[in-house]
Every structure is written in C-alpha cells, then in structure tokens.
Amino acid sequence: MTSALELVNLRKSFGQTEIIRGVDLSIPKGERHAIIGPNGAGKSTLFNLITGRFPQTAGVVELNGQDLAGKAPYEINRLGLSRSFQITNIFPMMTVFENVRCSLLWSRGYKYSFWNLVARSNDLTEAADAILEQINLTARRELPAGVLSYAEQRALEIGITIAGGANVIMLDEPTAGMSHSETDYIVELIRKVTENKTLVMVEHDMGVVFGLADRISVLVYGEIIATGAPEEVRANPRVQEAYLGAAMEAH
Amino acid sequence: MSNASTNSRILFGQPVSVLLPWIIAAIILLILPVFLGSRSQLTILSQMGITIVFALAYNMLLGQGGMLSFGHAVYMGLGSFMCLHVMNATWFGALPLPLLPLIGGFFGLIFAFIIGSFSTRKAGTVFAMISLGIGELFAALVLIVTVFFGGEEGISGYRDEGLPFFGIEFISNLEVYYLISIWMFVAVVLMYLFSRTPVGRMANAVRDNPERAEFLGYSARWVRFASFTVSGFFCGVAGGLSAILFEIATETDLNVTASGAILLITFLGGVGFFWGPIIGAIVFTLLATVLGLQTHLWELYLGVVFVGVVMFFPAGLSGIIMSHVPALKTGKLGTLVMPYITCVLPGVIGGLGIAALVEMSFHVRSGAADEHEMTLFWIDFSTHNVLPWVVPLVIAVVGVGLAVRNAPAFKAAWDNASTLPEAA
Amino acid sequence: MDLFFVNIIDGLVFGLLLFMLSSGLTLIFSMMGVLNFAHASFYMLGAYFAYQISTVIGLGFIGGLIVAPIIVGVAGAAIERYGLRRVHQYGHVPELIFTFGLALLVQEVVKFFWGQNQIAYFEPEWLNFALFSIGQNTIEAYKVFMILISMLIFGGLLYILTKTRIGMIIQAALTYPKTVEALGHNVPMVFMGVFGVGTALAGVAGVIAGPALGTFPGMAFTLGSIVFVTIVVGGLGSLRGALAASLLIGWITTFAAAYNFEFRTILLAFGLEEPANIWDSGLRDLWTLTLPQIGPILPYILMVAILVFRPHGLMGKREV
Numbered sequence: 001m002t003s004a005l006e007l008v009n010l011r012k013s014f015g016q017t018e019i020i021r022g023v024d025l026s027i028p029k030g031e032r033h034a035i036i037g038p039n040g041a042g043k044s045t046l047f048n049l050i051t052g053r054f055p056q057t058a059g060v061v062e063l064n065g066q067d068l069a070g071k072a073p074y075e076i077n078r079l080g081l082s083r084s085f086q087i088t089n090i091f092p093m094m095t096v097f098e099n100v101r102c103s104l105l106w107s108r109g110y111k112y113s114f115w116n117l118v119a120r121s122n123d124l125t126e127a128a129d130a131i132l133e134q135i136n137l138t139a140r141r142e143l144p145a146g147v148l149s150y151a152e153q154r155a156l157e158i159g160i161t162i163a164g165g166a167n168v169i170m171l172d173e174p175t176a177g178m179s180h181s182e183t184d185y186i187v188e189l190i191r192k193v194t195e196n197k198t199l200v201m202v203e204h205d206m207g208v209v210f211g212l213a214d215r216i217s218v219l220v221y222g223e224i225i226a227t228g229a230p231e232e233v234r235a236n237p238r239v240q241e242a243y244l245g246a247a248m249e250a251h
Numbered sequence: 252m253s254n255a256s257t258n259s260r261i262l263f264g265q266p267v268s269v270l271l272p273w274i275i276a277a278i279i280l281l282i283l284p285v286f287l288g289s290r291s292q293l294t295i296l297s298q299m300g301i302t303i304v305f306a307l308a309y310n311m312l313l314g315q316g317g318m319l320s321f322g323h324a325v326y327m328g329l330g331s332f333m334c335l336h337v338m339n340a341t342w343f344g345a346l347p348l349p350l351l352p353l354i355g356g357f358f359g360l361i362f363a364f365i366i367g368s369f370s371t372r373k374a375g376t377v378f379a380m381i382s383l384g385i386g387e388l389f390a391a392l393v394l395i396v397t398v399f400f401g402g403e404e405g406i407s408g409y410r411d412e413g414l415p416f417f418g419i420e421f422i423s424n425l426e427v428y429y430l431i432s433i434w435m436f437v438a439v440v441l442m443y444l445f446s447r448t449p450v451g452r453m454a455n456a457v458r459d460n461p462e463r464a465e466f467l468g469y470s471a472r473w474v475r476f477a478s479f480t481v482s483g484f485f486c487g488v489a490g491g492l493s494a495i496l497f498e499i500a501t502e503t504d505l506n507v508t509a510s511g512a513i514l515l516i517t518f519l520g521g522v523g524f525f526w527g528p529i530i531g532a533i534v535f536t537l538l539a540t541v542l543g544l545q546t547h548l549w550e551l552y553l554g555v556v557f558v559g560v561v562m563f564f565p566a567g568l569s570g571i572i573m574s575h576v577p578a579l580k581t582g583k584l585g586t587l588v589m590p591y592i593t594c595v596l597p598g599v600i601g602g603l604g605i606a607a608l609v610e611m612s613f614h615v616r617s618g619a620a621d622e623h624e625m626t627l628f629w630i631d632f633s634t635h636n637v638l639p640w641v642v643p644l645v646i647a648v649v650g651v652g653l654a655v656r657n658a659p660a661f662k663a664a665w666d667n668a669s670t671l672p673e674a675a
Numbered sequence: 676m677d678l679f680f681v682n683i684i685d686g687l688v689f690g691l692l693l694f695m696l697s698s699g700l701t702l703i704f705s706m707m708g709v710l711n712f713a714h715a716s717f718y719m720l721g722a723y724f725a726y727q728i729s730t731v732i733g734l735g736f737i738g739g740l741i742v743a744p745i746i747v748g749v750a751g752a753a754i755e756r757y758g759l760r761r762v763h764q765y766g767h768v769p770e771l772i773f774t775f776g777l778a779l780l781v782q783e784v785v786k787f788f789w790g791q792n793q794i795a796y797f798e799p800e801w802l803n804f805a806l807f808s809i810g811q812n813t814i815e816a817y818k819v820f821m822i823l824i825s826m827l828i829f830g831g832l833l834y835i836l837t838k839t840r841i842g843m844i845i846q847a848a849l850t851y852p853k854t855v856e857a858l859g860h861n862v863p864m865v866f867m868g869v870f871g872v873g874t875a876l877a878g879v880a881g882v883i884a885g886p887a888l889g890t891f892p893g894m895a896f897t898l899g900s901i902v903f904v905t906i907v908v909g910g911l912g913s914l915r916g917a918l919a920a921s922l923l924i925g926w927i928t929t930f931a932a933a934y935n936f937e938f939r940t941i942l943l944a945f946g947l948e949e950p951a952n953i954w955d956s957g958l959r960d961l962w963t964l965t966l967p968q969i970g971p972i973l974p975y976i977l978m979v980a981i982l983v984f985r986p987h988g989l990m991g992k993r994e995v
Contacts (some may be wrong), residue, residue: 072465074468092459101454379771
C-alpha cells in the first residue's frame with residue numbers, strides 16, 4: 001500500500017544556505033503525525049516544500065504515490081492535500097459563512113463556473129453550515145471573519161482547511177499563541193475533524209503533540225534525527241541532546 | 252438564504268423581499284421620462300445609465316477582485332468604436348439596433364481576453380502599471396491608426412440606419428432612453444448574478460487573500476482572468492450603448508482621463524457594496540452636468556471631495572449610508588437628527604461659504620477688468636463692494652466653527668446610537 | 676553624424692531630468708511601498724512656484740531655483756504626514772488612489788491660480804545664448820546648465836546615500852524594508868524626510884524643466900506616466916536601474932523624434948508594392964507610419980514587455 005505522504009531525500013537551499021538537508025519520511029494513510037524541533041530547524045520550510053509554496057532544490061515529494069514536483073499549490077490541493085498556516089490566513093472581509101463556503105467550492109465541482117448561483121445550491125449551504133457547527137462558529141455565521149477573536153479565527157482557519165474534504169491535512173502550529181482553555185478546545189476540534197484522515201502537524205506545545213500524535217518526527221538543522229511513537233522519541237538520547245543543546249545555546 | 256424564504260411571499264421562485272429593490276428600480280426607470288422628459292434631461296438620464304453599467308463593470312475588478320485599473324476606458328472605448336464601424340457597415344441595415352450593444356460586448360470581451368491573459372498574472376501594483384501602460388498605448392494608437400479610430404475627429408455614424416425593431420427606428424431621445432434603460436437593467440441584473448456565482452465569490456476570496464485561495468484549489472490568476480474578461484464584456488456593452496446615444500466615438504472615450512474618471516466615480520460611490528458604483532454614477536453625472544453648467548471650478552470641487560473621501564470615508568457614499576444601519580437596528584436613528592442639525596448642517600453651509608469666496612476670487616482674477624457683476628446662489632452683486640465678501644466669510648467662519656465645536660457631541664451621539672446597550 | 680551628437684546631448688538632458696523624478700519616486704516606493712502617482716505634480720508645482728518667485732516676486736531665476744524646491748519639499752512632507760500616513764492604514768490600493776486623487780487636485784488648484792494656458796516662464800537672459808555648436812546645430816547654454824544642475828544633484832544624493840548615517844538607513848531600507856520598520860521611533864521621521872526630499876528633487880526638476888518643456892497644467896500628467904514607466908523598467912527600488920532606464924528612455928524618445936524614418940522603406944524592402952491610391956487604402960496607416968509618430972508610445976511598449984517578461988525590471992531585486 002502506498003503511503004499518504006512520501007518524502008525522499010528532500011533538500012532546499014536559499015542561496016548558499018541549505019535549510020532542508022535531505023529529509024526522508026513516510027507517513028501512512030490515517031496516521032496523525034507531528035513534526036517537532038527547535039526554532040529554525042526548518043519545519044515551516046518543510047511544510048512549504050510539501051505544499052508547493054516553494055520549489056524543492058532536490059528530492060521527491062509524493063502524495064498518495066503521485067509526484068508533486070513542479071506543481072502549483074492549487075494543483076496540489078486538488079490532489080487531496082490541504083493546509084493551514086502559522087499566521088492566521090483567512091478571508092478577513094468576507095463573512096465566516098462565506099469563508100467556509102468558498103473553501104467547499106472546488107472540491108464540490110463548482111470550479112470556475114459562472115452559470116450556477118451559490119445561494120441556490122442547498123448542498124453547499126448545508127455543508128458549510130455543518131462545518132460551522134463542527135467548529136462551533138454557527139453563532140458567528142454572518143460576521144466578517146476579520147472581527148473574530150484570535151481563537152475563533154484559528155478555529156475558522158481549521159474549518160477552511162478541512163472543508164474541501166482533503167484526505168491529507170497539514171496544520172502549521174494550530175495552537176500557537178493560545179491560552180490553555182483555547183488550546184484544549186482546538187485539540188478536541190482537531191481530533192474530531194481529522195477522524196479517518198492523515199494529519200501532519202508542526203507544533204511547539206508538547207502537551208498537544210503527545211496527546212494527538214500517533215508518531216513523531218524530530219527535525220533538527222534540516223534533518224530528521226528520529227521518527228517513532230511518542231514514548232520512543234521521548235526516550236531517544238539524540239532528541240534529548242538536541243533539545244537540551246539548543247536550549248543551552250539559546251542562553 | 253433558504254430559511255428566510257419560508258414565511259414570505261414567493262415570486263419567480265424568489266421571496267418578494269429580495270426582488271423588491273429590482274421591481275422598484277424598474278418602475279422608476281419606466282416613469283422617469285414623465286418628470287424629466289426634455290431632450291437634454293433624457294440625454295443626461297441615458298448617459299447616467301451608461302455610466303452605471305461602466306462603473307459596475309469597473310467595480311467587478313476594483314471592489315470585488317481587488318484589481319486597480321488605470322486603463323479600463325480602453326475596453327469601453329474599443330466596444331464603442333467597433334459598434335460605430337458596424338453602424339457604418341453596409342449590412343447594418345439588416346441588424347436591429349437593440350442587438351448592437353451585444354457586438355460591443357463581444358469585442359470588449361475579446362480585447363479583455365487578450366490583454367488580461369498577461370496583465371492578470373499579478374494583482375496590485377503590477378496589474379495597475381500594466382493597465383496604465385495599455386491605456387496610454389491605446390490613447391496614442393487612436394492618433395496613429397486613423398483608418399480605424401478616425402484620428403482626432405473620431406468615427407461617427409447614424410443609429411437610425413439599422414433595421415427597424417418592431418417599427419421603432421430610435422430617432423427620438425425617448426426611444427433611445429428606453430433602449431438604454433432596458434439594457435442597463437439587464438446588465439445590472441447579470442452583473443449582480445455574476446457576483447453570486449462560484450467564480451464571482453472566489454473573486455472576493457482572491458481579493459482578500461490570493462495565497463489562501465490557491466491552497467483551496469483555485470488559481471488566483473484564473474479567477475482574476477475570468478473577472479477581467481467578464482468585466483471587459485460589460486464595458487463593451489456600455490461602449491455600444493454610448494455609440495447608440497452619441498453616435499460618435501473619439502480619443503476622449505478611451506484615454507487615461509476617461510479611465511481616471513471611472514475610478515473616481517466608482518470609488519466615490521463606494522467599492523464595498525454592489526450598488527455603491529450606481530450611487531457614484533448618478534451623483535457624478537449630476538455634478539458634471541448640473542454643477543458643470545453653474546461653475547467653471549466644478550472639477551476643483553470634485554478633486555477636493557474625492558481626496559476628502561479617500562482620506563476620511565474610504566468606503567465611499569454607500570459606506571456612509573450603510574454606516575447608519577447599526578443605528579437603525581438599535582432604533583436610535585432619531586437621536587442622530589439633532590446632532591446632524593448642529594454639526595453636519597453648519598459644516599455644509601460653511602463649506603458653501605468657502606466655495607462662494609473661491610468663486611468670487613476666481614471671478615475677480617479671471618474676469619475682464621471692468622466686469623464686476625456676478626451671480627451666486629441666485630443673488631446678484633458686485634465684487635467691488637465689501638459686503639459681498641464679508642457675508643460669505645462670516646458664514647464660512649461661523650459654519651465651520653460650529654461644526655468643529657459640535658463635532659465631539661456628534662461623535663458621542665453617533666457611538667451611542669450605533670452600539671447596543673450592554674444588557675442585550 | 677552631427678545630428679547624432681546633438682541627439683545624444685538632448686537625450687541626456689531629458690534622461691537626467693527623468694532621473695531627477697524617478698530617483699525620488701523609487702526611493703519613496705522602496706521605503707513606503709507606495710507608488711506616488713502625484714510625484715510629477717510636485718514637479719509641476721516646482722515650475723509654477725519658481726515662476727511666481729522669479730518673475731512675479733522678482734527674486735530672479737536663481738532665487739526660484741533655491742526657494743521653490745524648499746517650498747515643494749515642505750508641502751510634500753506635509754502631505755505625507757497628514758494625508759498619506761492616514762490613508763496608509765487602509766492598504767496599498769487606497770494609497771495609490773489617494774495619490775491619484777492628489778494629482779487631479781493639484782492640477783485643478785494650479786488651473787485655479789495660474790489659469791488653463793501655458794505661462795510665460797522662460798530661461799534667464801544670462802543663459803540664453805549659444806554655448807557651442809556641432810556642425811550647424813547650436814547648443815544653448817541652458818541645456819548645459821540643466822546637465823550641470825542634474826549632475827550636481829546626483830553628486831549630492833550619492834554623497835548623502837553612501838557617506839552619511841541617514842544615507843545608510845535609507846540604503847538599508849532599499850534592500851530590507853522590514854528591518855528599517857523595526858528601527859523604532861525614527862522611522863516615521865525618516866519616511867517624512869525621504870518624501871520631502873524626493874518631492875523637493877521633483878521640484879528642482881520642475882524649476883529647470885519648466886522653461887525648456889513648457890509650464891502648463893497638463894505638464895504633470897504628460898511627464899508623470901513616463902516617470903512611472905522609468906522606474907518600472909529600471910526595477911522598483913533600484914537607483915542604478917532608475918538611472919539606466921531614465922537615460923535609455925531619454926535617448927529612445929529623443930532619437931525616435933529626430934529621425935524621420937518611414938516604415939514604407941521596410942515594406943518596400945520586403946518587396947511589397949505600395950497601393951496606388953494610398954489615402955483610400957485600408958493599410959494607409961501602415962504605409963505612412965513614421966518613427967516620430969510611434970516615438971511617444973515606445974516607452975509604454977517597453978514597460979509592458981518588461982512587466983510581462985521580466986517583472987524585476989532591468990536591475991530590480993524585488994518583483995513589482
């Protein structure tokens with residue numbers, strides 16, 4: 001069986017500096033996978049390489065067995081991969097409902113059509129409302145997304161990411177900048193909406209990582225130094241050294 | 252919304268409340284000539300209709316797609332020139348005139364398709380600069396390619412040489428008014444519906460956040476390209492209507508000044524609401540024709556108003572109107588009447604006082620030496636007396652002074668009326 | 676050959692004039708991210724103020740050359756402080772629209788004070804003589820004066836940008852605008868200063884170009900779009916690019932206007948036959964086309980081509 005996501009010797013350089021230095025990773029379908037690592041390890045760059053935001057310098061990214069080289073973000077999305085962003089990335093001037101409805105359009109086959117009226121499509125309205133219900137924003141349906149609270153915008157960001165029904169979901173620091181109660185709410189939300197899907201996430205909060213992930217990869221200076229179940233990774237001496245070492249250097 | 256329709260009346264599959272503004276608009280268009288039936292009034296109304304179509308087409312880019320074009324008159328102008336060439340063609344006699352705007356629209360679409368194929372690659376500054384370059388290019392081409400554009404005289408034709416349409420030959424201004432009104436109504440409905448389609452909705456999304464839209468499966472470039480092409484079609488329709496009304500097209504129809512004017516009109520009306528540019532087109536046409544007859548300085552006033560709107564009310568006239576909605580919802584709109592009278596009214600009167608002083612200075616400077624009689628606000632006076640200078644000066648100082656003094660009270664009343672009480 | 680050298684000089688004069696505008700515009704763009712549509716309006720104000728100071732008040736040409744740019748710079752700084760900074764919060768598109776509206780307003784204000792027609796602003800008597808001649812073409816002293824003033828200003832600009840502290844900050848802002856944003860309190864002042872100096876430079880250009888190119892209400896829009904073209908072609912944010920593009924466009928337009936090359940020569944060379952009655956032919960525009968006719972549109976063709984094929988411009992590091 002092919003894995004959901006397969007990275008082979010993936011590399012990325014910016015000028016002289018190699019940020020991603022040969023990453024090999026295989027994530028099977030249905031797994032919840034977390035990527036952790038110290039600041040500047042290249043986690044966000046890795047995300048951007050997988051989702052087509054940057055072209056890779058060398059190596060292969062495969063989604064469900066299909067090579068993604070040279071594909072634009074929208075083409076990758078159409079193949080069933082959807083992502084969220086570290087910095088909230090929504091449509092601020094549109095209503096919450098419209099944010100979600102726009103996220104549904106492509107996957108429901110509306111494409112670039114100008115002969116359908118979106119308000120006439122009950123399936124769209126119902127699906128969008130169902131997602132609002134799921135992310136607990138039904139009461140905010142008609143507000144412009146830009147006025148929501150930070151936690152609500154993060155929830156909406158996840159709603160937008162999952163709306164298209166992609167089977168590989170990538171979340172970039174979904175709980176960044178959140179309080180404890182907000183984090184708990186988002187973790188429950190992620191658990192709920194990624195049921196039966198492949199989840200790849202970058203996260204700093206170890207509570208979230210160990211609570212959600214089936215497997216964890218540790219990225220240090222552009223290389224994966226360990227991959228495995230949470231307990232294995234926690235016990236790995238190289239991981240402990242990397243984290244402690246980084247902590248020492250920072251002081 | 253589907254759940255709102257359950258208890259209201261249904262007409263053509265739509266709740267009456269949704270159709271009501273359209274029905275009212277249609278009735279107004281139908282009966283307007285009863286009140287404004289003179290030749291010149293009908294021409295102004297027809298021109299207003301054309302400007303509405305053009306402004307809404309422009310706002311498909313600026314307001315809905317976030318694309319700032321400095322050369323959009325090109326598509327309307329080319330549509331207009333194409334239609335005039337059709338009017339001069341031998342087979343025009345076989346074409347009913349009401350179909351002519353469709354030809355304009357077709358060519359507007361073709362040109363937008365060609366130019367949009369490379370100009371919509373990026374939004375923002377690149378798009379704006381390419382549009383400016385294209386605008387300048389075509390304005391210069393008009394004077395070079397004289398076979399097509401007719402040089403400085405332009406191209407003219409006769410609308411009544413077309414095939415009579417159910418016996419109508421479109422000789423009278425009234426017939427032309429109705430033809431333009433019907434086309435405008437249809438075009439406005441179609442543009443409104445376009446904004447409700449998947450690609451119309453995604454235009455909003457791409458405007459707000461092109462990168463996010465790409466991660467939802469849409470190519471931002473394709474969405475922009477689609478909006479641009481459709482906008483080109485409606486610009487071409489407006490051009491066709493203009494060809495019918497004026498029976499001439501010249502360089503001034505597609506130069507950069509014409510493109511600037513439509514930007515001004517659209518922004519003045521407000522880009523945030525679908526109907527904003529309609530307000531802009533109506534107000535601008537009235538200002539240009541009515542105020543333009545009264546004073547040589549109307550463009551100066553327009554410039555002041557425009558810069559003021561960009562600085563203080565970037566949502567335009569429609570934004571100002573819609574900012575009263577919260578007060579309406581809280582039921583406290585009535586509490587704003589007094590603040591309006593004590594603050595906004597003196598401000599407006601003071602502004603008119605300043606305008607009077609400006610007019611008088613202009614009259615003194617540019618009029619002939621022995622000519623000191625002038626008429627302002629229906630009052631005749633001599634600019635060589637002192638009193639006519641003192642009166643507007645006092646009005647200006649007192650009016651603006653009152654407005655400034657009462658501004659805090661106005662703001663307090665506004666905030667109070669626009670916010671719901673805490674208990675709710 | 677004589678004509679060639681004359682055109683080299685004329686193109687240099689026009690190119691340097693363009694650079695005086697485009698250098699300020701590109702500096703402003705690099706720092707604030709806004710393309711100032713009204714930049715050429717300050718150029719126009721420079722010419723009109725200089726006229727008022729030198730002719731009406733009677734301070735002479737040098738008086739206008741010194742005082743007018745200062746007034747223009749102060750006006751520019753005030754517009755940045757009270758206008759642009761306010762609109763900045765709404766985003767880039769409203770900013771661009773604001774400067775566009777400003778350009779319209781300045782044009783109307785100029786019409787109000789000085790009228791619709793060209794005003795009598797001329798080069799001073801003491802520069803109104805033939806300095807030297809190339810073949811049978813004389814070169815006026817005023818042209819050489821324009822070149823000297825432009826050179827002097829670049830010298831000053833170059834010195835400030837490379838040798839002073841404030842210049843270092845501006846240099847840094849060209850390449851790393853975000854870092855300059857992080858410099859703290861100074862940034863708004865630096866912005867206002869750069870805007871003021873940029874507009875003052877445009878004012879200088881107006882003072883010296885007014886007599887040569889004519890001082891009339893449409894002068895801002897006539898030159899303004901060419902200046903835009905220049906900085907886009909040169910690459911936004913690149914001073915060297917702005918210089919290269921200014922000279923390039925200066926020479927292109929000058930040479931295109933000077934050589935009455937007819938396109939029928941090319942058509943005949945391809946073995947095509949000229950229609951007997953040219954004025955009834957549908958192709959008459961092609962057969963009668965001359966180089967001076969298409970000269971004015973060459974810069975726009977160049978810009979569109981650059982934007983489509985090389986969005987960084989000739990030397991820009993950032994995409995537009």
